[in-house]
Amino acid sequence: MHSSLTRIAAVLVASTMLAGVANAETIRWARSSDALTLDPHSQNQGNTHTLAHHIYETLIGRDNDGSLTPRLATEWALKDGDPTVWVFKLREGVKFHNGNDFTAEDVVYSIERAKSEFSNMKQLHAEVQSVSAIDDHTVEFQMTGPALIYPNNLTNTFIMDKTWSDEHDLAVVQDFASGASNYSVLNTNGTGPYTLVSREVDVKTTLAYNEGWWGEKPPVTDIEYLTIADAQTRISALLSGEIDIVQDVPPQDIERLSNTAGFKVEIGPENRFIYFGYKFGDEPLKSSNITDSNPFNNPLVREAMELALDRDAIKQVVMRGQSIPTGIPNPPFVRGWTEELDAYPAPDVEKAKALMAEAGYPDGFSVTLDTPNNRYVNDEAISTAYVGMLGQIGINVTLASRPVAEHSPIILANESDFYLLGWGVPTFDSAYVFNDLIHTKTDLHGTYNVGLYSNPELDEKIIALGTMDDMDARDATVAEIWDVVKADRVLLPIHNQVLAYAMREGVTLPVQPENQPNMTTVTFE
Amino acid sequence: MLAFIARRLVQSVIVMLVVAFIAFLVFRYVGDPLAALLSQDAKQADYDAARERLGLDQPFYVQFYYFVINALQGQFGISYRLQQPVSQLILERLPATIELAFASATIALVFGVLLGIYTALRPRAFSTGVIMTGSLVGVSLPTFLIGIGLIYVFAVELKWLPSFGRGEVVQIGWWRTGLLTQSGLRSLVLPAITLSLFQLTLIMRLVRAEMLEVLRTDYIRFARARGLSKRAINFGHALRNTMVPVITITGLQLGSVIAFAIITETVFQWPGVGSLFVNSVAAVDVPVMAAYLVFVALVFVVINLIVDILYFIVDPRLRDGARTGK
Numbered sequence: 001m002h003s004s005l006t007r008i009a010a011v012l013v014a015s016t017m018l019a020g021v022a023n024a025e026t027i028r029w030a031r032s033s034d035a036l037t038l039d040p041h042s043q044n045q046g047n048t049h050t051l052a053h054h055i056y057e058t059l060i061g062r063d064n065d066g067s068l069t070p071r072l073a074t075e076w077a078l079k080d081g082d083p084t085v086w087v088f089k090l091r092e093g094v095k096f097h098n099g100n101d102f103t104a105e106d107v108v109y110s111i112e113r114a115k116s117e118f119s120n121m122k123q124l125h126a127e128v129q130s131v132s133a134i135d136d137h138t139v140e141f142q143m144t145g146p147a148l149i150y151p152n153n154l155t156n157t158f159i160m161d162k163t164w165s166d167e168h169d170l171a172v173v174q175d176f177a178s179g180a181s182n183y184s185v186l187n188t189n190g191t192g193p194y195t196l197v198s199r200e201v202d203v204k205t206t207l208a209y210n211e212g213w214w215g216e217k218p219p220v221t222d223i224e225y226l227t228i229a230d231a232q233t234r235i236s237a238l239l240s241g242e243i244d245i246v247q248d249v250p251p252q253d254i255e256r257l258s259n260t261a262g263f264k265v266e267i268g269p270e271n272r273f274i275y276f277g278y279k280f281g282d283e284p285l286k287s288s289n290i291t292d293s294n295p296f297n298n299p300l301v302r303e304a305m306e307l308a309l310d311r312d313a314i315k316q317v318v319m320r321g322q323s324i325p326t327g328i329p330n331p332p333f334v335r336g337w338t339e340e341l342d343a344y345p346a347p348d349v350e351k352a353k354a355l356m357a358e359a360g361y362p363d364g365f366s367v368t369l370d371t372p373n374n375r376y377v378n379d380e381a382i383s384t385a386y387v388g389m390l391g392q393i394g395i396n397v398t399l400a401s402r403p404v405a406e407h408s409p410i411i412l413a414n415e416s417d418f419y420l421l422g423w424g425v426p427t428f429d430s431a432y433v434f435n436d437l438i439h440t441k442t443d444l445h446g447t448y449n450v451g452l453y454s455n456p457e458l459d460e461k462i463i464a465l466g467t468m469d470d471m472d473a474r475d476a477t478v479a480e481i482w483d484v485v486k487a488d489r490v491l492l493p494i495h496n497q498v499l500a501y502a503m504r505e506g507v508t509l510p511v512q513p514e515n516q517p518n519m520t521t522v523t524f525e
Numbered sequence: 526m527l528a529f530i531a532r533r534l535v536q537s538v539i540v541m542l543v544v545a546f547i548a549f550l551v552f553r554y555v556g557d558p559l560a561a562l563l564s565q566d567a568k569q570a571d572y573d574a575a576r577e578r579l580g581l582d583q584p585f586y587v588q589f590y591y592f593v594i595n596a597l598q599g600q601f602g603i604s605y606r607l608q609q610p611v612s613q614l615i616l617e618r619l620p621a622t623i624e625l626a627f628a629s630a631t632i633a634l635v636f637g638v639l640l641g642i643y644t645a646l647r648p649r650a651f652s653t654g655v656i657m658t659g660s661l662v663g664v665s666l667p668t669f670l671i672g673i674g675l676i677y678v679f680a681v682e683l684k685w686l687p688s689f690g691r692g693e694v695v696q697i698g699w700w701r702t703g704l705l706t707q708s709g710l711r712s713l714v715l716p717a718i719t720l721s722l723f724q725l726t727l728i729m730r731l732v733r734a735e736m737l738e739v740l741r742t743d744y745i746r747f748a749r750a751r752g753l754s755k756r757a758i759n760f761g762h763a764l765r766n767t768m769v770p771v772i773t774i775t776g777l778q779l780g781s782v783i784a785f786a787i788i789t790e791t792v793f794q795w796p797g798v799g800s801l802f803v804n805s806v807a808a809v810d811v812p813v814m815a816a817y818l819v820f821v822a823l824v825f826v827v828i829n830l831i832v833d834i835l836y837f838i839v840d841p842r843l844r845d846g847a848r849t850g851k
Contacts, residue, residue, distance in 0.1 A: 033804070037608045044564035120564035174608045176562070177578045185608045201607055201614075202804065203690070203796045228689050228794045229804070232673050236688045240680045374807070405556025405809040412560070412572065424565070436566055443570040 026222040027507070027519055030234050032248040034202050034227040039184040040158035041113050042174045044120040049156050050516040051225060054207055055097075056158035056190035059088060059107065060151055064268075064512050064521070066333035066428055068151060072102065072159055072191065076151055079140070083469040086141040086150055087134075094214050096161040097188070097195045104133030109162035111141075118173040124153040124427070127466065146469035149335070152427040156516075164189040193520055194223060202227050218520035238263065238502055245503040247517065251322050251377055257502045268511025269324055270499045271331045272424040274376055276369075276386070276492040277416075278302065280453045285417040287368035287398070290361070296418070296451075300359035302489040307352040308393045309386060311344060311494055318381045323495040328486060329423065329433060331496045333513055336430030336478040341486055352393045364394025370411065371420040375404040377497055383420050386494075414441070414450045421448070422497070426514065430478045434462045438485060453490050526837070533833070537826035542593070544822040548815055549589040557581075558605050558809040592815055602812035606805060611816045615798055620700045621691055622790070622797030626783045628717040633724035634775060638764075640725075641732025645740065646759065660729055663722040672719045672792035679715060687712050689794035716793040720786055724778050731774055735767035768839055776832035784821040 035051035036043050059073035072091050079085040094102035111131045114121040127150065129142045143150060165171065168183040188196045193215060194207035207223040226243065228234040231250045235257070237243040249257070249265065258265045278296035279285060285294055295301045311325035327344030330337050356364060371383035380401050387397040397418075402410075410416055425432050439445040439462050440454040461477050468474040485491070499511045508523045559575055576582045580591065595602065601611040640660075644653045663671075680688035692708030694701040703709025739745060740763055748758050787799035794800070798817060805813040 036606060039608070042608065044566070120567070123564060123566045123568070174603075176603050176605060176608075177580070181603055181609050200796070201609070202800070203794075226690070229800065230792050230794065233676060233689050233792055233794055236673075236676050236681050240684055240688050242680075242688060403556065403807065405558075405560060405807065406554075408560035409557035412557075432566070441569070444568050447567065447569050447572075 024221050025219055025524060026224065027220045027245060027522055028224045028226060028243050029245045029247065029519065030226045030228045030237060030243045031246075032227070032229055032231070032234065035205070037174065037185045038188050038196070038199065039170075039174055039182065040160060040190075041110075041116075041119040041121050042185075044124075044156070046515055049514075050518075051205065052158055052190075053192070053516060053518050054194045054223065054520075055188045055192045055196055056160070057192045058155055058158055059090075060154045062155045062428070062514070064510055066271075066513060068155070072107075073154075083146040083148075084143045086143065086147070088139045088141070090137040090139065091214060092137055094191050095212055096164065096191055097210060097212075098161070098164060100161050100163050100189075102159070102161075102191050103136045104139045106159055106162050107131070107139045108133050109165065110159045111157070113160065113165075113171065113173065114157050116171075116173055118175045121157055124157065145467040147466070148468065148471055148474055149427065149429045149431065152429050156426060159191065160184075161189050193218060215520075218522070219524050220519045220522045223519050235502070238504070241504070244507050245501060245509050245522075247501055247515075249500045249502045251320055251500070253502070254322060254500050255320065262505050263502060264505055266501045266503070266509060266511050267322070268499050269332065269513060270424075270497040270511075270515060271333055271426075271428070271513040272376075272422055272497045272515075273326060273329055273331055274379070274382065274420065274422045274494045274497065275329050276305075276494070277419050277421060277451045278453075278492070279417045279451045285367055286415075287366075287417045289366045293360075295359070295361055295365050295367075298359045299489065300355045301361065302492070304352040304355035304359070304393055305390065305395070306489060306492055307345060307348045307355070308389045308395075309492065309494065310347040310389060313347075314382055314385050315495060318378055318385050319495070319498075322377075322498045322500065324498060325495045326493050328482065329437065329491045329493040330430060330482070331425060331513075334425045334428050334430060334433075336475070336482060338479075338482075341482055347389075349392050356393055356395075361394070364396060366396040366398070367418050368398045368400050369418045369420065370400045370402070370407060370416040372404040372407040373401045375407070376420075376422040379420060379422075382494065411450050412447070414452055416450065419450070423448070424514070430482065431462070431465050434458075434465070434481060438462065438481070438490060451490075455484070455488070458484055529833075530830070533826075533830050537823070537830070540826055541819055541822045545592065545596075545815065545819050546589055548818040549585045549592065552811055552814065553585055555806065555814075556809040558811055561808045561810075562605050596816075596819065601816040604805070604810050604813045606808040606810040606813070611812045614801060614813065615816060615820060616699070617701075618796055618798045618801050620702060621795060622783055622786060622799060624703060625713065625716055625720065625786060625789070625795055625797060626779060628713055629720035629782060629786075630724065630775065630779050632717055632721040633728055633778075636721075637725045637728030638732050638771070641729040642736060642759065642764065644729070645733045645736035648737065656729075660726040664726040666722075668719060668723070668788045669792050671722060672715070672789060675715045675719060676792070686715055688715075691796055712793075716789050716795050719793075720782060720789045724775075724782065727774060727778065728771060731771055732767055735770060736763055739763045739766050765839070769836060772832055772835050772839065776828050776835075780825040780828040783824050 031047060033047055035048040036045060037048060040052050040056050057071050059071060061069045061071040063069050072094065073088045074091050075089040077087055079087050090104060096102060108131050111125060111128065113119065115125045115128060127143050127147045129144045131139060131141050134140055170182055170184050174182055186199055193210055193213045195210045197206040197208050199205045205225040209221040228237060234246050235253050238246045254265050257263050280297055282294060282297060284291050315321060315323045315325055325344060326342050328341040356362065369383055369387060371380055373380040383399055387399050390397050411419055423437065435445055436448045438449060438458060440459050441449045441452055458481055461481050465474060465477060499515055501509050501511060503509055506525050509517055510521055559572055563571060563575060580588060604611050604614055607614060640656055644656055647653050676688045679686045690712055691703045692712035693706040694703050694709060695705045703713060745758060745763060748762055786797065787803050790797045790799040791803055801813065802817045
């Protein structure tokens with residue numbers, strides 16, 4: 001009797017304590033690697049942007065379905081009568097974490113900083129000639145020409161406080177050669193929903209809700225952002241209850257976690273496609289036994305190679321169902337994607353063999369495939385599977401598998417005959433793909449067109465995209481370019497990647513296609 | 526003694542220079558730091574400009590020369606990956622590795638010596654057989670497997686201990702220690718055990734072999750004949766004479782544990798210099814890799830120096846020899 005009274009009393013006390021803390025919801029969120037820096041313009045990298053989106057904000061945001069949403073800018077439009085000027089109306093009543101007001105001059109400062117020499121964001125703003133504050137809440141961007149899709153480039157460019165930045169000498173973004181580290185690498189002052197409480201690089205970063213934020217208060221009030229490099233440890237931490245959300249889930253654990261009581265996995269498409277690239281040109285391939293011609297230069301060979309690729313088998317066996325096969329190097333959210341382009345032929349080994357003979361390679365040929373082994377999901381396994389498929393049509397492939405740090409320099413030096421690569425489209429517009437993967441390689445274009453494909457007609461159209469002032473004409477040109485890219489089989493796309501987030505029951509974090517989820521979207525049951 | 530130390534210090538500097546030189550020679554094959562440093566959509570012109578600005582287009586001996594010049598001034602550069610000064614990064618993470626290394630070395634030394642003595646004094650007991658076989662298992666299983674196994678049993682199933690991280694730390698001056706908080710101590714248990722197993726086996730077998738040999742010597746027999754107690758013989762005489770090789774091995778192991786507790790640190794997400802090094806290799810963060818390898822050379826050199834000085838203290842014959850040698 002006595003002990004049950006104590007027990008009841010204990011439960012009552014405990015429940016009142018719970019009621020008191022019910023409003024503070026902490027989320028412990030784990031990823032495989034940390035944000036590289038807190039300086040918003042230094043790196044153009046996923047993990048860094050993901051964390052920055054909680055502390056800083058951009059003019060325009062992107063919804064989970066890929067559409068643009070107002071953030072620090074409430075309206076944006078081309079100026080009446082001048083299609084080379086974008087006018088942005090800014091949100092009023094927004095304050096930085098240190099109390100300073102957010103005004104147009106902060107936008108001007110931030111864009112100029114993002115365009116500066118050592119910023120990795122400068123490519124996205126290359127077409128901005130100048131940016132000026134018309135009044136405290138209006139900004140005008142003078143572009144070098146009609147730039148119809150420029151707002152897409154603003155979704156990861158963060159706004160800093162000019163006053164605070166001047167106080168701490170932040171005008172120059174991190175210059176590695178100078179040997180000095182700047183204040184914003186570890187300190188922040190943004191307008192975002194969370195403020196930085198502490199940062200231990202590669203260990204833990206804690207954030208707390210910013211009571212002065214302009215938006216609706218989110219359910220999550222405290223965030224512990226943890227880095228756990230080892231995949232097994234990361235999943236173990238979730239299973240033991242030390243973590244609430246794991247963002248980087250190894251594909252082999254997806255099914256197991258979905259079937260474990262108390263946990264669930266959210267799955268969604270990613271804005272990233274995986275493809276094989278060929279070396280073009282008449283020069284014979286360095287790694288091939290054919291010394292008088294380049295087999296990849298022959299469209300019949302490329303067609304045969306596509307017919308040998310069984311994307312659905314790769315999806316089922318290699319990716320365990322976690323991929324979206326595609327026939328075009330362009331994810332579905334990106335402007336310019338159509339279902340017809342996405343369609344891919346069913347594999348046909350007999351026809352492929354016939355095409356190879358018709359092309360003049362009845363005995364096949366040998367070549368080396370360069371693949372990374374630690375960059376994309378199951379990258380080496382995909383390449384290995386394709387090697388087997390190519391073997392069936394007589395192409396003898398040697399697989400050269402390397403860590404991405406060694407794979408990238410080989411690719412970028414145009415030394416690879418045949419390679420696997422992945423690509424994301426942060427602007428959600430096809431021109432981004434064309435500029436870097438299709439246009440002839442020059443100092444300013446085609447950096448990743450490392451097969452050295454060159455089609456001067458396409459180059460002209462690609463350049464023209466940047467100066468068109470009519471959206472319909474632009475869309476039509478984009479469609480024309482895609483038709484040629486698909487018909488010519490410039491690249492061999494395999495699939496779009498799929499994202500999986502694992503979390504405990506009671507928490508829901510929807511998948512964000514750029515793999516940059518925001519904790520404000522977390523809901524509790 | 527002073528001349529001895531001075532000579533060793535000069536040798537240490539030469540060792541560190543050679544290590545750094547070989548490291549730079551090898552770095553050209555680890556990959557290109559620019560792939561991680563620049564944006565996905567950087568242009569060819571940007572790559573060329575960055576390469577020139579960072580001095581990455583120069584031959585390795587030129588890069589090595591600048592590295593040495595800067596290192597002598599205490600400047601180890603900025604990490605490409607984390608954009609912070611390298612010396613600061615290493616110093617921040619050093620306490621974690623040192624605490625882990627010493628915790629595991631202590632476990633290994635204490636249990637290794639005790640078990641070694643026990644198995645030497647009772648060579649034919651059944652328990653001795655169990656211990657010897659068990660130790661073989663401990664040394665044949667790879668560290669990461671032991672680590673993951675311990676995490677699974679103690680963190681996921683039993684939920685007794687944390688599965689990752691260092692817990693709460695207390696800052697004392699420059700040092701951040703996890704030994705003063707409950708969560709810090711709890712986090713230390715599994716990684717320390719994982720790291721200690723192979724050291725323990727080595728020390729145990731070494732102590733056992735040495736003890737067995739020493740127990741057969743004449744002076745031990747005479748001590749027994751004189752009627753000294755078992756404790757005086759076993760611990761006062763026999764054990765002391767086995768310590769010289771044990772100190773050597775422990776010293777070398779401590780050096781390698783501090784430098785290469787990489788696997789354990791990665792599995793347990795222990796924020797030490799080992800995991801810093803692994804992440805730097807993956808991102809081809811040359812400044813951190815170079816500084817770390819020089820630091821590791823320094824660690825080995827210092828530990829070997831301490832070991833040599835300990836010889837003098839433990840073994841009177843060396844002391845006398847040095848004096849009469851003059």
